Amino acid sequence: MFVTSAPGKVIIFGEHSAVYNKPAVAAAASSLRSYLLVEPVAEDQVLELNCPNLQFAHKWSTAQLSEITDSHVLVTESQSVLLSNPLLHTIDTQLLSGIDNPLQRSAAQCFLYLYLSIVPSHIRSALRCTLISTLPVGAGLGSSASISVALAHAFLKLTQVPSRDLINQWAFVGETCMHGTPSGIDNTIATFGGALQFTKNDTNGPHELHPKKPIVAVLTYTKIPRSTRTLVSGVRDLYDSMPDIIEPLLDSMAKVALRGSVALEQADLEQVLQLVRVNHGQLVALGVSHPGLELIRNLTTELQIGETKLTGAGGGGCALTFLNESATTNDVEQFKDMLQEKYEYQTFETTLGGLGCSLLELDQLSDPRVQQIVQLFRIPGPNVVMEQVDNILLPGGPADLPWVF
């Protein structure tokens, strides 16, 4: 029995342009994480997935799964870590019937895809997998990538001692199941943690950033639901309809990200704030903002406390605010109170960076401790109690459990 965990992320510069091979900058939101408990179960011949955040639970019989193994998984194995469209299609048509909620369906699809591809049939045994997240789901903070990394890590662990590179490669495949054409920035941050400048298809890999000062930001969750897949495909349609206009905009976004990396490393707050404003404007031009995000920006401007941009795919979800030097504690409290009380948004003040994916072996812990951990995953509804999970499970947190990696 073990737990894997991976953080959410905040894209500081370059969401969407990242999909078009332009550099982007992101950092882990390491205190906002997904956790996956993997338990052997007595019930024979079954693979079980529980996702309390989505009020979703489902079981598949080994017989159902083995039909698929024979016809399709070999294709994936022979091509190593690549998405196999026939396998995706077979999962979709044969294993997901009756799962109509799109959030539940994409989680189940990613789960089954990674399980069937990574765990060879001869070592499969009855398992219960339970996923919980303390980061908001579908909100621009990389929840899909964090579950994808936690799943890839767990399934690879069942077969070998996995490297971070391999976890990241499979997590990218999981992200691709969930949203079509990801850049890979979210899974890379969820795997490696820290802060990175990332360019899709760059053979040199991501470039680690070492900011002179910790990057502190205010995140605001609008609770407006959106789907990364839909937003990314909307930008694709815009690009295809006017490439001569959008390509230069994406090039300009790339320049913002490159300059932003330097400004963050040098802790040049003035420059960071200007680039945040410019990058948000570029994202508005791509059509991925939302009135609910604009009101956070407007409030930041009215109170003169700094600059706000959307973060992640946009369309709702979360905004990222950097405070200027003249913002007083009172101003910031007023900003947060207004957002929480008037609009019922949720705000978090957080330091970016920190731990990537990690593993906790439960066999090394005392029985009462194991029971306490297992109970965290047995929550009845979607409201994961963040404080309880953080107090016990957060890697590097108060309980100081022996997380590795």
Ligand SMILES: Nc1ncnc2c1ncn2[C@@H]1O[C@H](COP(=O)(O)OP(=O)(O)OP(=O)(O)O)[C@@H](O)[C@H]1O
């Ligand atoms: N705790 C969880 N349990 C089950 N599924 C989850 C969980 N967290 C995320 N997911 C899956 O990820 C999907 C959300 O992914 P999506 O890419 O739209 O949002 P995001 O990753 O939070 O934001 P962004 O991609 O903009 O950073 C959900 O629909 C669900 O399928």
Ligand SMILES: C[C@@](O)(CCO)CC(=O)[O-]
């Ligand atoms: C919108 C996007 O740029 C970021 C989503 O967090 C998509 C991606 O890079 O995969």
Ligand SMILES: [Mg+2]
């Ligand atoms: Mg996502």
